[in-house]
Amino acid sequence: MQRVLTQQDINTDMFTITQSTYETDEQLNAIFENGKCNPQLFDLAQGLVFRCHIIYYKQISSNNILSDKDIIIFNFHHAFFDYPSMNIFLHDLTQTYKTGQLTTDNATTLRYIDYAVIEQQMSMTGASMFWLDALHDSHLDQSLSLPYDRYRLTNEHQTNRTTSIFFDFGQDLSHSFLMYASSNNIKQEHLAFAIYFIFLFKLTNDEKDLCISMNIDNRYRDELKSILGLFENIIPLRCQLDPHWSFHYLLNYVREITTNSMTYSYFPLQRILNQHPNVSKPAFLDISFEFLSSMTNSDNKLIMIGDSQLSSIPVANHNGIRYKYDFSLLIQHDLSINQLSCTINASLDLFNVETIDKISRRFHLLLNQLFTSVDEQMNKSIYEISSILPNERSLIQSMNNTQVSxxxxxxxxxxxxxxxxxxxxxxxxxxxxxxxxxxxxxxxxxxxxxxxxxxxxxxxxxxxxxxxxxxxxxxxxxxxxxxxxxxxxxxxxxxxxxxxxxxxxxxxxxxxxxxxxxxxxxxxxxxxxxxxxxxxxxxxxxxxxxxxxxxxxxxxxxxxxxxxxxxxxxxxxxxAQLRHRNFTQSIQSLVHVDIFNKNDTIIQMARCSFDLHVQEILGALIIGATVVMLHPRGNVDFEYLFTIMENKQITFLYSVPTLLALFFNFIKDNKTIDIMQYLRSLCTGGERCSVQLAELLQSIINNDCSIWNLCGPAETTLQSLFHRVDSQVDTVTIPLGRPLPNYSCIVENDFGQPPNANKEGEILVRGVGIFAGYLERDDLTAKALIEIDGQLFYRSGDLVRMDNNGLLHYQGRKDHQIKLHGQRIELGEIERCLLDITSISTCVVMKWNDDYLVAYVQSSFHTNEEELRQHCQSHLPPHMIPSFFIILDKLPLNPNGKIDRKLLPPPHFSSMQLTNSTELILPTNDMEVSIHHIWCELFKQNQISTDTNIFTIGGHSLVIMQLFHRYKIEFHLETNALSITDLFQHPTIIHHAQLILQSINTIHTLDDHPWSSLHIVLSRASFAQERIYLDEQIRFSSNKTTMKNMYVIPLFYRISSMKDHVSITRLHHAFQSVITKHNILRTALCIDSNGNITQHCLDANIILDDHMKSHGLTVINRHNDDHSHMTEMVKGILNQSDLFDLSKGRVIRFHILRQSHYSQDNVSYENDDLLSENDHILISIHHAMFDGASTSIFLRDLSLAYQSNDLFSIDDNSLQYIDYSIHEHIMDMTLSQEFWLLELKGY
Incomplete structure (x- = not known):
């Protein structure tokens, strides 16, 4: 609801003019930043939506007269002010300044609140039907495939920082753009939109259904053009282009959809989204485009207030300033010089600065290409328009410069x-x-x-x-x-x-x-x-x-x-038929780069149905090398293979990565790396070579041995691409590399055009090894072989991308891309993510039953499913996280040494053990019982532990949606009471119960029930924590006092006994034990996306495994016994700016201050484990997690843990502070409220 305050309602203190001073640009910029980011400047409930801030240069004027360098800041809350309101405001300000009053007729003047009422009463049936039809079958929650450097992570992992890049069109390009629009009777805005959609088509690697957001001022009636207020609306602009259209055709299409969309632009965004209730996060809101025409000359920047002249100061959005879009592009037409410019803003959470710079250069190139020879370019099909940069074309040419005689x-x-x-x-x-x-x-x-x-x-x-x-x-x-x-x-x-x-x-x-x-x-x-x-x-x-x-x-x-x-x-x-010349010339290419040569002793590893065996046998014999054969199955008998490698002094070995990993781990485990001393050339191919495998191989082979990653389908004869692996350089992925001598390749998208660098396309291979076709299968041959510019190419079906160094990287198969619940997923991406975990040697991800992703992981270490899931959750979007992780000692191999997918054990969904019976956590309250019943019914189970993650038992996005609607019906929740996003982020029965309890309007008092553990790790902070947190973050954040940590509770103790000593090791162990027992000592505080302060209990195991880095014990040797020196040392520790970090759960620190003892006999005394008399212990704890009454509890437990030298036996059902916080928030406090109202009445 909005209410217009009367003169009597307004608190005059709230609307006073703020005054301050500055001397340097840094000080002025700091004031600007505070004006943009400080949430305390406005109070919507009190009607404080506008601020006036006068900044004097050096000193405040004594005569109320502003001088040349003084600054006036007008700051408006966007809920009540938009860009067109600026001129209205300045006009009224000037009139009031001149006359001392502003003439208004409240009886006849239309006000913003009148517009709001009229808007609510308008019949929007036609607009509703239009938008429902315009967005029919659109995937509003599917992000465009822009060249992101990182996946979008959850809110707590985002920084919301941005970067901006600006460039001018220049006089010639601006003239061509404007002339084209004028001569074709096209609005400049429509022309700009058409170019932008072509650009998105290119950036997304040819996506044809493009939906972006468009900001409009929405002052669609003349009466609205003189009213201050927020009329802006955001509407989706959907372009379903056909790549075969010409630019002219697309332009007319864009003009039509833009005109139609603008006709119904008054339809509120909220209502558009309500037409798509299953869309939890509309992705089109992340991509924006604007076209603005304005005057930017000096006259336009001057503002007259009475006889005084003010000059406007632009407030730039520099790198690091928060911005609401992932990617936006703004084209501005400067009417004063009749030229155009472009500004690109992008999120640094998703893009590197270098990527945005390259995107900017692509857009500039696209513009120049379109308007250099207009008639020719405008009649091209859209897919023929290129955005490949000149340096990328040079890389492609140099990559194929392989001709050798x-x-x-x-x-x-x-x-x-x-x-x-x-x-x-x-x-x-x-x-x-x-x-x-x-x-x-x-x-x-x-x-x-x-x-x-x-x-x-x-x-x-x-x-x-x-x-x-x-x-x-x-x-x-x-x-x-x-x-x-x-x-x-x-x-x-x-x-x-x-x-x-x-x-x-x-x-x-x-x-x-x-x-x-x-x-x-x-x-x-x-x-x-x-x-x-x-x-x-x-x-x-x-x-x-x-x-x-x-x-x-x-x-x-x-x-x-x-x-x-x-x-x-x-x-x-x-x-596949291979000619003699295919084979002999392919072998010569391998010899030319010294992958193998006449002096090699080559071990024959490949199965005879794998074309590699022909290279190993015939290839060796036609160059004069020696072939070492193995007995049947000898390639998988590692003891035998080990003996042959040593006795025959093998110099050349080629096998698939999976088999090499097993064999080299066998060598490593048996500490027999000396057998590799003769190896000169180690080749891998047939599967993706991981960085972990390369590091393993590098750690065992001798320095003179080369590792080669080779690639090539049988149809190109053995290999066509090669890369010499360097584990120091190839730290992210192992490239396929470049074409071998007398081979060349091109990478094409679906329209036969080369994609941009780092965008995938299908690789087509040409050269000496191209096969003669498939025997008696001319139909297949015609599909596989294609003639381009008189040259015969093999269409491989492999998807690759070319990096910035001209190296090709394998991306997967063209036919291995899957769709799961409407989302496109490349399984190779998930596999690469899992292979980043050092304990995993290989993995396969498959889709089962059209509903689930299952990851098969090979690991010889103690890897658990939760670790894998957490790793994926921190690196991949939710829809790419496997539902099941099946951990095997070894993945099954076929005789070629490749993973045999047919032999992978199927996941048994119906009989899957959902939890260990000894670890089963049952519901503890009525809400958990109800939700537990719903889950068991949905998954057809008798019992599910209340701490089980739904995604570990086969849950996915559709299941979450089912639960969302079921909860609303079962618990009579209001429309906006529960967020589907929250259900995704907190996927256990315990968490869902808590979310629903917080959402219910009327909550019965819990006073009659005993308080018990809720088994949760995430909840809203207690009232006391909120007070401390806000005090520290806001009231004391700019405090100039030397006391940095206002809310530190120090516990300071001296070793007073000469007889007994204290062990640092046992003390550290006891310290760990207390932190393990009391969750509050490993709890983080932060503000969530809804503005609530939340507490999150960190996993004790993670903290202990990390050797207490976050809660470190620090030993400081002091060389001065003076009491004042000790006092200053303690003050220095307590004032350290990094003493605490509430966002990371660093809330307790342990310092030992010990005297240094030097003697000739024992110069290492200071490294002893024992503390002696006059050594001191300082324990610093943040007040948000600790109070005076907590001291005795802490010291008691610390003493008990020290005496036993063992971790406490933890009772999972014991009440923790986080449980108290929940109970506190849902308690019925009516009586307390009435008491305090009465107690303080009249005070």
Missing amino acids: FLSPVTCIHHAFVYQVIKHPQKLAVELDEQSLTYCELLYYVQVLALTLLNKYHVFPGEIICQCVERSLSMVIGIMGIQMSGCVYCPLSPRDPQHRLHALVQQTSGRLVLVHHLTKTTFDYDIVLPDIDSSLTNTETSSIIHVDRLSYVTVIPDNVAYIIFTSGSTGTPKP
Whole structure:
């Protein structure tokens, strides 16, 4: 309700002019800041909504005359004043100053209160229908995907600081902008809005449904233009653009939606939001745009009051000043010089200053681009308009500057192998335990097998030959033998189910499958199964057929060399065909950057269904290196693998991150890091490499060993991107890096355009390794291969972003983005957040039943679910926090060493143990009983502990909404009595009970019931705490006295006995025990978003684990026995500005003041554990948590804890101070109120 005060109502003392002085700009700025931020300046209940403050330069005028440097501040509360009111106010002020009175006719003059009454009575049916239709199907609570540097955290973690960036359009750009608007008969404001929506489209990585807030003055009738008051309204402006529209089309669309919105702009924001009751926090209110036209020349800044001339002073919003938007953009048209400027304001809680500077440069570039060649740019589709900065274009170009000419000609795999045989025939080519073959010996067996295939099985060039062989020398011979016979190698894993193997063979239309003694019984139907072992032991072939027969096998580099099945875990596997030249040139690229070379001893780790095994075997043989094979399953037998690494002096190792983490932890645990002394090149790929893994690897390998993060789908032949890992530099994520030599890539959004730096897009790869397509699947090939500017690119489906250094970072799969309860979620983001916890080695996040996020976490340390949840809550928005955390010693792996998602245990929602029966906390009052019943009914459980977090038992945003509406019905709550946000932030039965109790209008007295613990850690502060807190924060905050801590209670004691000594260690332990027992000694006070002072009891375990940093025991050695020196030392401690921090719960400090004793025999006496005579103990406690009567309780418990040298046995049901605070607030104090009214009547 608003009430206009009469002259009799007004307290003249309240409306006096404030006077003060200043001498420096710093003093003046401090007065300005106080005027903007001091909440005590206004009193809405008393009608104090306007202040006049005269600031004199150096001294107050004795004759009431203002001089040149004096300042007048008019300060208005925004609830009663808006920007257009300024001119009305100045006009009336001038008239009154000149004439001594202001002519008004209260009978006929329209007043603001009249407008308010009329507004309430207006029929707004048409406006209501318009806004309901305009925002239909809009996601008002979904924030735009601006390039935030941080997630939005809860209110207590926000600073509300901002930054501003300003730039002028300049004369040419301003002229082009204004001319375009004029020549097209478009309002400048509409043109600016259209450009802003294009800019948001670009900043959000092509979001098409954009909704922002728009401030309007709302003086839609002439009668309102001469009234002081707040007419402003905030309305949403929703733009659903089509990226294929031209700028002209968008401009007309924006003009239409803006005009329509302005027609119904009088509809109050509150009513617009009431049409969407499920939206707890409308996100469009965080993004704003304004266009202002004004005069800013010196004449406009001059204000005449009578014959006196005043010059207005702008009050800038510098960095650090509070601002109500996350991101806002203001375009101003200076009518005096006919030029435009732009100001961007942004929250430092969400953006770095550097990011906003880059956003500003993007907007400037966009403007220049649009108005440089207007006709060309305005007819482009919106998606073609670029906001990529020049330095980013340079990074893209330099990233793809990879062309290298190799000396050796392009050749076939087997030709390159024979070349190495000729160069060093006696060098070891392949080893397996005690078996080995030189290059010459291997060539012999390869030729024998190839001739067998040609002469006995009559294979022909290009025929696909499958091979199903366990790890062995036969595997190597078989692969190279297929190549030498001119055929196409297709690996089949002996570990695959039989029906899958048959299906794969049928896909290839192959008639032969090479086997050996371990796999010859795998296939049981009509198919030819040449046995490699038998072929090699049969000498008949070599005696009859001449080797020259192989010379007539015609194979060229463009022929397909091998086939790899991809995406075999889901759907139908796709057979990717790789040519000889793809493979040999890809290997040359790896050699060129020295990832591996001819001197390496390469251990063969990969399963044969993973294309990496081809690199390890054929790649090694065509460069002259040595391959070390493992026995079947040897890659996961760490004892065996450890022995091979040491005995064979392995120099090159390549595996997936999950397997490397397990193996290197095994090495670390067994303290056998010496086996890595020979390792020269350590490669990881196939999965995301975490910073924690890189640090682990770095801690074990020798200094000369390089860690490489490699990436590339099978369709690009082995790898296409590489990055040399440096754990000192790569501290946040491990990049994929840059393209290998003779590879290049582009990153595209959904419209085939490059995204801005640090925005994700799909990576397309071009280069020597691009495959020949999928076998017999032209439909899939057409989707995967795309021609751009005459070059063939592979569309990978991988999402990456390019950082400011031109390095690519993996963001996930294009098809792995999920939607949960209407929110877009990238699971990789949650995984990266969890991997920031040092105790977690790997994790997977999945969506279950379309309702829940489940995080599977691998940890060998004592990690609990609550720690994981708290970490996520402090780093991620609520909708991205998993409902369940399943902690496993090891995540299941498939034979390739990757995490096998199929084997992850499903969460059993219905039978999930909601709490340990020994820790079950039952309801303690009627309200908790009622809420407990609702929860059990909702989750179909018999018992739920009242301290259980709802999100740990499958709760999510929809469940909270259900509870919100259920509570309102069950407890007959008024419309605005309960906040859905509070239910999110306090997600336990205890907290919900307290919130509802505080919301109920009539609360029965609790005097007849015994007080008991409510088991809560967060509540409103007691009345005494509120008084102390406000006194200290407001009344004494600017106190100039030397006493900094007005509310410190010091307890000062001297060791007076010469016989007995006090142990510092035991004293510290006793101190910890007392703090553990009494919650009040670890309680923080702060003001919440509703302006209430709240108390929060901190977790004792966290405090103790932190070694009491917040409540530290400090030992001070004093070298002077003088009593006055001791007094000054104690005063100095009590006056320390950081002695207490109520916001962090630092409310008690412990100082020991001990005499220093020096002697030649014992120079380290001052480090002893014992206190002796005349040493002193100073305990400082904040009065908000302690009073005089508390002293005896504290000393008694401290003494008992010291004597027992053990922590107190804590009774969770014991009454704590926070319980008293709750009871105090809900007590019926009617009688007390009446008593004190009567007692002080007339005083």
